Structure formats: C-alpha cells, structure tokens
Amino acid sequence: MKVKIDVEAKKDDSSKIDCYKISFQLAGDIEVSKKLYEPDMKELLDDIVDVLGYKPIMEKFNCTIKEAQEIRKKIDRDSDCKDCELKLKECYRCCNVCESPLERDLLKALVKNNIEVELQLRINKDNTVSHFPEPVDPENILTIPDFYLESDNKKICIYTDGHTYHERTEYQAVRDRSIDRELQNLGYVVLRFTTSEIRNGLSKVIKVIKKSIGITEENNFDVSLNNIKITEGTCIRCGAKISYDLKKPLCDDCYQVWMQFGNMDYTERYCCKCGKECYSTSYGSPLCKNCI
Incomplete structure (x- = not known):
C-alpha cells in the first residue's frame, strides 16, 4: 500500500495551507482519500510517531x-x-x-568509564569555538576533534584516525602535524588513536585518556559493599527471578514489552535487588530507596 499526502492551499491566500489530502493506493487502481485539517493532521502524525x-x-x-x-x-x-x-x-x-564505528566504540568506552566528553566541537583559527550542530565557518575553522574534554585547566582534543600510521599518506601526516602544532599553540593537548589501537587495545586507549586528565589506577577503584556478590535478582515488572544485573532488570518477556516504548523512567513494581513491591523503580533506576 502506498500513501501520498498532498497539500491544498487556501483559495483566498495560496501561501497558506487549507488542508491535507491523504490518499491510500490499494490493490489495483483502487484509491481511497481523505481530507484532514491542521488539528486532525497533527493528531494523526502524533499517533503515527507513537505507534x-x-x-x-x-x-x-x-x-x-x-x-x-x-x-x-x-x-x-x-x-x-x-x-x-x-x-x-x-x-x-x-x-x-558520531561519524564512524570507531567513534561509536570509543564513545561507549568513555561513557562507561565516566569520562564526560563533547563531540564535534568546532575550534576556529581565532581560538573561538562553536558547538554541534551549529554550522561550520569554512573560512575560520581550524579543526573538529572527534571528542573534546576539559580537566584541571587542560583542554584535550581526541581524534580517532581511520587509518594506521603506515596507511597515512604524506599529505595526511603533514596536515595532522600542522593542526596539532596550531592546537598546541592555542593551549590544547592532542591525542590521536589509530584504528588498530581502538579495535585491538581499547582499554589501553582509555588508560592514556585517563592519565591525560589525571586519573590513575590507584585513585580509580571501585569498592563493593561488604564484598557481597549478588547473583539472583527480580524482574522489576512481573517479579520473576532473574540474574541480578542492574543493566538488565527485566525478564526476557517483560523486556520485549518494554522495548515497544523504551521509556527508561516508566514506573515499575518491584525492586531488582530485594524483590519487594515498591512502585518506585524504573528501567533506568531499578533499585528501591532502601537498596540504593
């Protein structure tokens, strides 16, 4: 079935929309059409977006x-x-x-390590900046790093180069070095990682980034409460017993239903940890107040 939407202008003012004509092309030459005015059209679009x-x-x-x-x-x-x-x-x-799979992989790793970054910052030659999705000034733009972060007065630009050092052409290498020098003159720290480094050594890449912002393994530890490892949890919707995983607090059946809307804040019934009814949990926050 094909759907076509035509716009009909007002008779007294062709610059204004009078109504929308929606046509449904059915089997053969059968066509069904209906006119909808602005409020009805908006309601229909809202319903479509929801469904x-x-x-x-x-x-x-x-x-x-x-x-x-x-x-x-x-x-x-x-x-x-x-x-x-x-x-x-x-x-x-x-x-x-993100403009490439490499950027997506690094973004996910940065977020999981609680490293806040800005994507696609526009850095201009006059040391002014603008932010995505603001337009780029082609006359003034110096570079657009894949990731940008600030820490302890450091301004750090991170690039995911989609090639290895051996694959880079002489022009690319010269251009990158030129941009790096200009950024350093403007007070930026530059980190570049190759495809191989990100795909085969992402943990090392994260360590380098952490080190650049002053985070070391010694001050980046995680303490588990009383070293108790919980293995069994509760589906926050139906109460069924599941593996304890705060990132997956629903059983398979309830997860499929939840995915239809994907509302991280939708109120659920049970606590994933203690299993008690509380009506205060959600997919994004699966623990009751007593277990947080």
Whole structure:
C-alpha cells in the first residue's frame, strides 16, 4: 500500500495551507482519500510517531522525527545496538553525532568509564569555538576533534584516525602535524588513536585518556559493599527471578514489552535487588530507596 499526502492551499491566500489530502493506493487502481485539517493532521502524525516507537526517543533526546527514526532503525537492526548497555542513554550521540564505528566504540568506552566528553566541537583559527550542530565557518575553522574534554585547566582534543600510521599518506601526516602544532599553540593537548589501537587495545586507549586528565589506577577503584556478590535478582515488572544485573532488570518477556516504548523512567513494581513491591523503580533506576 502506498500513501501520498498532498497539500491544498487556501483559495483566498495560496501561501497558506487549507488542508491535507491523504490518499491510500490499494490493490489495483483502487484509491481511497481523505481530507484532514491542521488539528486532525497533527493528531494523526502524533499517533503515527507513537505507534512507530519514535515518541519516547524524541522526548528522551529532544530530537526530530528523522533523528528518532534513525535511532529506532539502528536499535532494531544493528546487533551491537540491541545488546548495548547504553541503549536509550547515549543513542542520540552514538547514532546522530558520531561519524564512524570507531567513534561509536570509543564513545561507549568513555561513557562507561565516566569520562564526560563533547563531540564535534568546532575550534576556529581565532581560538573561538562553536558547538554541534551549529554550522561550520569554512573560512575560520581550524579543526573538529572527534571528542573534546576539559580537566584541571587542560583542554584535550581526541581524534580517532581511520587509518594506521603506515596507511597515512604524506599529505595526511603533514596536515595532522600542522593542526596539532596550531592546537598546541592555542593551549590544547592532542591525542590521536589509530584504528588498530581502538579495535585491538581499547582499554589501553582509555588508560592514556585517563592519565591525560589525571586519573590513575590507584585513585580509580571501585569498592563493593561488604564484598557481597549478588547473583539472583527480580524482574522489576512481573517479579520473576532473574540474574541480578542492574543493566538488565527485566525478564526476557517483560523486556520485549518494554522495548515497544523504551521509556527508561516508566514506573515499575518491584525492586531488582530485594524483590519487594515498591512502585518506585524504573528501567533506568531499578533499585528501591532502601537498596540504593
């Protein structure tokens, strides 16, 4: 079935929309059409967006229908997205701002290590900056690092070079060195990582970045409460016993239902840890107040 939408202008003012004509092309030459005025058309579009699962994504990331569609498509079709621990947390930046799989891999690793970064910062030759998605000034732009962060008065630019050092052409190497020198003159620290380094040694890459912002293994430890390891948890929706994993607080059946809307803040019934009814948990916060 094909759907066509035509816009009909007002008779007394052709610059203004009078109504929308929606035509449904059925089997053969059968066509059904209906005219909708502005309020009805808006209501129909809202319903379509809701049914397709775009609405919670648009609300979560304050994005357009097109951007939500791209996110939904990746979640449904990309195996990495389906199993991603950061699903519906970093989807907008991952799908709509990152420009390569390398950037996506590094972004996820940075977020998991609680390293806050800005993507696609525009750094100009006069040392002014602008932020994504602001337009780039082609006459003044110096560079757009893949990631940017600040720590202890350090301004750090991170690049994921989509080639190894051996694959770089002489022009690319000269251009990169020139940009690096200009950035350093402006007070920036520059970190560049190759495809091989990110794909085969992501943990080492994270260590380098942590070191650049003053985080060492000694002051970056995690203490577990009384060293008690909990293995059994509770589905926060139906109360079934599941493996204890705060990143997956629903059983398989309830997760499939939850995925239809993907609302991280939807109120659930049980605490994932103690299993008690509390009606205060959610997928994004699966513990009751007593267990937090």
